[in-house]
Amino acid sequence: MFEFQLLHSDGAARVGLLHLPHGQVRTPAFMPVGTRATVKTVTPEEVVGIGADIVLANTYHLYLRPGHETIRALGGLHGFMHWDRPVLTDSGGFQVFSLAALNRVSDEGVQFQSHIDGSRHLFTPERVMEIERALGADVIMAFDECPPGQASREVAVAAHERTLAWLGRCRDRFAELVAEDGRASAQTLFPILQGSVFPDLRREAAHRTRELGDWNGYALGGLSVGEPKPAMHDMLEVVIPELPGGRPRYLMGVGYPEDLVEAIRRGVDMFDCVAPTRNGRNNAAWVTAEGQVNVKAARFRLDAGPLDPACDCYTCRHYSRAYLRHLAVAGEVLGLRLLSLHNLRFLVRLTEEARAAIAAGRLEQWSAEWLRVFHAQRKTTNGE
Amino acid sequence: MFEFQLLHSDGAARVGLLHLPHGQVRTPAFMPVGTRATVKTVTPEEVVGIGADIVLANTYHLYLRPGHETIRALGGLHGFMHWDRPVLTDSGGFQVFSLAALNRVSDEGVQFQSHIDGSRHLFTPERVMEIERALGADVIMAFDECPPGQASREVAVAAHERTLAWLGRCRDRFAELVAEDGRASAQTLFPILQGSVFPDLRREAAHRTRELGDWNGYALGGLSVGEPKPAMHDMLEVVIPELPGGRPRYLMGVGYPEDLVEAIRRGVDMFDCVAPTRNGRNNAAWVTAEGQVNVKAARFRLDAGPLDPACDCYTCRHYSRAYLRHLAVAGEVLGLRLLSLHNLRFLVRLTEEARAAIAAGRLEQWSAEWLRVFHAQRKTTNGE
Numbered sequence: 001m002f003e004f005q006l007l008h009s010d011g012a013a014r015v016g017l018l019h020l021p022h023g024q025v026r027t028p029a030f031m032p033v034g035t036r037a038t039v040k041t042v043t044p045e046e047v048v049g050i051g052a053d054i055v056l057a058n059t060y061h062l063y064l065r066p067g068h069e070t071i072r073a074l075g076g077l078h079g080f081m082h083w084d085r086p087v088l089t090d091s092g093g094f095q096v097f098s099l100a101a102l103n104r105v106s107d108e109g110v111q112f113q114s115h116i117d118g119s120r121h122l123f124t125p126e127r128v129m130e131i132e133r134a135l136g137a138d139v140i141m142a143f144d145e146c147p148p149g150q151a152s153r154e155v156a157v158a159a160h161e162r163t164l165a166w167l168g169r170c171r172d173r174f175a176e177l178v179a180e181d182g183r184a185s186a187q188t189l190f191p192i193l194q195g196s197v198f199p200d201l202r203r204e205a206a207h208r209t210r211e212l213g214d215w216n217g218y219a220l221g222g223l224s225v226g227e228p229k230p231a232m233h234d235m236l237e238v239v240i241p242e243l244p245g246g247r248p249r250y251l252m253g254v255g256y257p258e259d260l261v262e263a264i265r266r267g268v269d270m271f272d273c274v275a276p277t278r279n280g281r282n283n284a285a286w287v288t289a290e291g292q293v294n295v296k297a298a299r300f301r302l303d304a305g306p307l308d309p310a311c312d313c314y315t316c317r318h319y320s321r322a323y324l325r326h327l328a329v330a331g332e333v334l335g336l337r338l339l340s341l342h343n344l345r346f347l348v349r350l351t352e353e354a355r356a357a358i359a360a361g362r363l364e365q366w367s368a369e370w371l372r373v374f375h376a377q378r379k380t381t382n383g384e
Numbered sequence: 385m386f387e388f389q390l391l392h393s394d395g396a397a398r399v400g401l402l403h404l405p406h407g408q409v410r411t412p413a414f415m416p417v418g419t420r421a422t423v424k425t426v427t428p429e430e431v432v433g434i435g436a437d438i439v440l441a442n443t444y445h446l447y448l449r450p451g452h453e454t455i456r457a458l459g460g461l462h463g464f465m466h467w468d469r470p471v472l473t474d475s476g477g478f479q480v481f482s483l484a485a486l487n488r489v490s491d492e493g494v495q496f497q498s499h500i501d502g503s504r505h506l507f508t509p510e511r512v513m514e515i516e517r518a519l520g521a522d523v524i525m526a527f528d529e530c531p532p533g534q535a536s537r538e539v540a541v542a543a544h545e546r547t548l549a550w551l552g553r554c555r556d557r558f559a560e561l562v563a564e565d566g567r568a569s570a571q572t573l574f575p576i577l578q579g580s581v582f583p584d585l586r587r588e589a590a591h592r593t594r595e596l597g598d599w600n601g602y603a604l605g606g607l608s609v610g611e612p613k614p615a616m617h618d619m620l621e622v623v624i625p626e627l628p629g630g631r632p633r634y635l636m637g638v639g640y641p642e643d644l645v646e647a648i649r650r651g652v653d654m655f656d657c658v659a660p661t662r663n664g665r666n667n668a669a670w671v672t673a674e675g676q677v678n679v680k681a682a683r684f685r686l687d688a689g690p691l692d693p694a695c696d697c698y699t700c701r702h703y704s705r706a707y708l709r710h711l712a713v714a715g716e717v718l719g720l721r722l723l724s725l726h727n728l729r730f731l732v733r734l735t736e737e738a739r740a741a742i743a744a745g746r747l748e749q750w751s752a753e754w755l756r757v758f759h760a761q762r763k764t765t766n767g768e
Contacts, residue, residue, distance in 0.1 A: 037710065041717040066685070066710045074688055074706050082702045301450070304458055318466045322458050326421065326450045333425040333717060 002188045002216040004248050010358040012240065012267035018217070018248050020086040020138040021186040022078065025053040027248055027269040028354055030260065030347040031088060033277065036061050037071070037081040040277040041333070041340045044083045050313065050345040051352065054086035054138075056272045059131055060095035064114050064121075068134040076136025088272075089137040091128050093144040093192065094221070094253070105145060107162065125169035129189075133177045137187065141219060142170040144192040149226030156196035159222070163194045164208050171213055190250065192221040197231040199238045206242035217270075218243050219250040224259065232259075236266040257286055257350055257374060261367045264354045276347055280340030283328040287311075288346075290377040295339065300325040313345035314338075386572045386600040388632050394742040396624065396651035402601075402632050404470040404522040405570040406462065409437040411632055411653040412738055414644065414731040415472060417661065420445050421455070421465040424661040425717070425724045428467040434697065434729040435736065438470035438522075440656045443515055444479035448498050448505075452518040460520025472656075473521040475512050477528040477576065477605070478637070489529060491546065509553035513573075517561045521571065525603060526554040528576040533610030540580035543606070547578045548592050555597055574634065576605040581615040583622045590626035601654075602627050603634040608643065616643075620650040641670055641734055641758060645751045648738045660731055664724030667712040672730075674761040679723065684709040697729035698722075 001021060008015040018025040032039045032047055035058045039047050047055060057077055062068060074080045077087050096103050100112035109124030125143045132140035143166050145159040170189060178185040191209045195201035209218065220239060223232045236251070243249055250270035251263050260271055279285070283295050288310035295307070303321035315324070315338040327335030350370075357366035385405060392399040402409040416423045416431055419442045423431050431439060441461055446452060458464045461471050480487050484496035493508030509527045516524035527550050529543040554573060562569040575593045579585030593602065604623060607616045620635070627633055634654035635647050644655055663669070667679050672694035679691070687705035699708070699722040711719030734754075741750035 036714045036716060037707075038716050038718045041721075043718065043721075065714060066706070070686060070706065070710075073686055074704060080704070080707055080710075082707070302454060302457055320458060320464075322450070322454065323421075323464055323466070326454075326464075330420045330449060332420060332422050333720060334422045334427065336717060337425075337427075337721075 001184075004216070004246060006246065008355075008359045008361075010361050010363040011265065013264050013354070013358050013363050014267065014269065015355045015358045016248060016269060018269075020054070020188075022087070022138050023053065023085045025086055025270075026351075026355065028260070028264045028351045029053060029270050030344075030351050031056045031270065031272040032344050033058075033272050033274045034081065034083075035274070036065070037077060039340075039344070041280070041337045042277075042344070044081065046314075046341060047083075047344070048085070050341065051348045052344065054088060055083060056088045056090060057081075057135065057137065058092070058095060059089050059128065059135065059141075060092035060099065062089075062135060063092065063131050064116055068131045072134040072136070076134070078136065086139070087137040088139040088190075089132050089135050089141065090252070091132065091141040091143040091192070092123055093128075093141075094146045096123055097146055105162070107165065109143075109166075110145075125166040126173040129170055129173040129177060133174070133187065139217065140174075140187050140189055142167045142189060142191050144194060144221055146192075146194065146222050146225065147196055149197070149222070149224075149231075151196050153196075153198060156194070156198055156201060159196070160194045160201050160205055163192060163221075164205070164212070167191050167209065167212055188216040190217045190219050191215050192219045192252070193239065194222045195235070195239070196222055197227050197235060199235070202235050202239040203242055206239050210244070215247065217248040217250060219252050220268075221252050223251060224254045229259075233262055233266065236263060236268065240267040257347065258371060260347060260350055261354070261371060264351075264358075265363060265367055271347075271351075273347075276343035277340045280343050281336050283335070283339065285324075285339050285342055286346045289373050291374055295321065295324045295335075296328045297325070307342055308346070311342065311345065311349065313342045313349075315342040315345075385568075385570075388600070388630060390630065392739075392743040394745050394747040395649065397648050397738070397742050397747050398651065398653065399739045399742045400632060400653060402653075404438070404572075406471070406522050407437060407469045409470055409654075410735075410739065412644070412648045412735045413437060413654050414735050415440045415654065415656040416728050417442075417656050417658045418465065418467075419658070420449070421461060423724075423728070424665070425721045426661075426728070428465065430698075430725060431467070431728070432469070434725065435732045436728065438472060439467060440472045440474065441465075441519065441521065442476070442479060443473050443512065443519065443525075444476035444483065446473075446519060447476065447515050448500055452515045456518040456520070460518070462520065470523070471521040472523040472574075473516050473519050473525065474636070475516065475525040475527040475576070476507055477512075477525075478530045480507055481530055489546070491549065493527075493550075494529075509550040510557040513554055513557040513561060517558070517571070523601065524558075524571050524573055526551050526573060526575050528578060528605055530576075530578065530606050530609065531580055533580070533606070533608075533615075535580050537580075537582060540578070540582055540585060543580070544578045544585050544589055547576060547605075548589070548596070551575050551593065551596055572600040574601045574603050575599050576603045576636070577623065578606045579619070579623070580606055581611050581619060583618070586619050586623040587626055590623050594628070599631065601632040601634060603636050604652075605636050607635060608638045613643075617646055617650065620647060620652065624651040641731065642755060644731060644734055645738070645755060648735075648742075649747060649751055655731075655735075657731075660727035661724045664727050665720050667719070667723065669708075669723050669726055670730045673757050675758055679705065679708045679719075680712045681709070691726055692730070695726060695729065695733065697726045697733075699726040699729075 128143040193205040512527040577589040
């Protein structure tokens with residue numbers, strides 16, 4: 001349980017297999033986000049159909065509505081949402097800072113007001129472990145403080161220190177909860193490393209996190225939160241060599257197709273992002289040889305071809321661009337479904353191709369070519 | 385082609401099989417409505433999965449957006465919407481009166497303004513045949529004038545006369561279009577009988593419509609448009625005996641579960657209605673032993689049981705009432721999908737049960753029992 005098998009490597013990049021209580025996760029893996037215990041617009045069977053092995057759900061949202069005790073009573077997330085494969089829950093650390101109406105941080109935890117009804121709540125490391133235990137995901141994330149991407153060094157240091165202090169408390173409370181259950185844990189706790197864009201803080205986060213335990217996986221937080229993109233790449237190059245090679249590395253909240261490619265090259269194994277479904281609901285789709293397109297574009301009006309000729313998803317196999325445009329213009333729900341499904345498959349297919357390239361020892365050639373094709377349209381035309 | 389096989393009868397009710405160019409339709413049949421070339425929120429495969437043999441699409445909406453010539457260029461409705469089974473298009477007669485911003489009726493046709501952008505258009509019987517020919521449905525409906533359910537006799541007579549005059553023009557223009565194609569028609573034209581709630585007009589509509597041709601099916605319009613429910617039942621009892629027994633009868637825009645039961649008892653073979661998907665989008669679901677329920681009801685909060693224990697749909701097989709309530713409260717698109725699918729299956733399952741009861745010669749017992757169970761909750765409690 002929780003074993004991570006390394007199958008292939010190519011430079012810093014790896015292909016692996018993460019064994020979790022509800023199944024195996026092929027890495028590099030993209031995890032569709034099911035914020036409120038539903039990957040927006042699609043069914044669990046459709047998520048399986050696009051090749052995803054694991055989904056993410058959000059502790060903050062589910063704690064507020066319908067409540068973690070409700071979900072516990074209904075069989076945990078797996079039973080509640082009709083998904084019998086692996087699940088990962090984030091800790092709400094990001095949401096209490098980004099979504100809550102008001103928040104006040106202290107060493108104890110974060111007081112915040114619900115973005116739904118303004119009610120007041122307190123998240124402490126201990127409380128979050130209790131909530132995530134009730135939700136029942138295979139992988140639960142430690143409660144962290146996530147500073148903005150442009151944070152000063154002073155703010156970054158404070159968040160980094162607090163995240164480490166809270167990790168110890170998460171570890172202890174999680175161990176107590178497992179002991180109280182009187183049975184082996186079907187969950188594992190991943191730490192989140194902060195440190196903003198400061199290399200020394202990132203290295204220190206890796207070292208001190210490892211001192212706090214031998215974790216089954218390591219998450220990188222506080223990236224893709226407003227900092228410049230080269231800074232994110234630099235931080236990956238700084239921190240990943242400091243992490244144990246035999247454990248998966250999870251880059252939280254990433255990302256867009258090109259971000260996945262760049263991070264896989266640098267040794268990241270797991271990703272999550274709302275972009276595929278959020279873009280889908282905004283009529284934006286990724287197309288292999290065109291980058292991101294808006295399906296409402298007038299040029300699609302009579303286009304009988306598939307959205308992405310290189311894609312094997314349900315949408316691309318059965319519908320024309322003209323029909324997708326019609327659904328988008330008319331505001332039909334089926335359109336949101338079809339685009340969300342395509343975008344999710346696009347990222348999962350990207351990880352499949354990356355795994356094949358790593359196994360073949362040609363990741364550098366593959367990634368250079370993939371990025372060239374994806375960006376070609378952008379360079380040769382004005383796009384949309 | 386267009387043959388209607390009568391397989392069983394029980395009183396006025398019948399079980400039949402309507403042969404259409406794109407497949408067979410088992411009657412009594414409920415036709416899911418795909419107003420804008422999509423049955424709202426569900427895929428064609430899901431429509432097949434719930435057991436529906438034919439879908440309806442709306443001429444008025446598709447003429448305005450994306451335009452019938454666009455749909456013709458993309459393979460007609462079948463190719464456009466990825467549905468290779470039978471389709472029926474209405475004629476826009478109902479919509480130009482109920483939806484268009486302004487309309488002016490003359491013997492020539494109806495001038496109206498688009499409800500989308502206020503643009504001006506003219507629908508004549510000839511024009512509607514050209515549009516429906518381009519859309520390419522198996523069954524196309526004649527252009528009619530549909531008066532409100534509370535119309536005076538004078539208004540009802542005028543609409544009835546105009547509908548008959550327009551039927552002759554539809555027939556002639558349709559024959560020309562088929563001849564111009566130089567190939568056998570893959571479409572058949574159904575007349576619509578008006579006459580409001582006046583028995584003599586309804587009988588006269590039947591006789592004069594039959595004088596205008598030997599049609600492959602007969603539609604009853606101007607019912608379920610605001611008249612009292614007993615009046616609808618009376619009109620069915622008046623007009624159905626005047627129609628040829630060997631042709632299907634289609635009651636347009638009906639309906640709710642109890643309406644289907646009552647109309648099947650009186651000899652109706654085909655139905656369509658937006659209620660299953662519209663209710664689904666409003667969190668309303670039909671439940672066999674409870675009537676119509678609102679899935680946001682507080683009593684569902686911790687209910688681990690299926691929405692309808694008597695139902696075999698995807699939603700009822702895999703999700704709890706508590707989860708459906710959560711999706712509804714959170715406003716998640718998956719909730720709309722799951723309820724729409726259930727409501728569609730509910731009506732299709734109703735027709736399946738009615739067919740079995742007719743074949744067994746026990747429709748009266750079945751329908752009395754079905755209605756008793758469906759309404760039991762309403763009588764014993766205050767329901768929602």
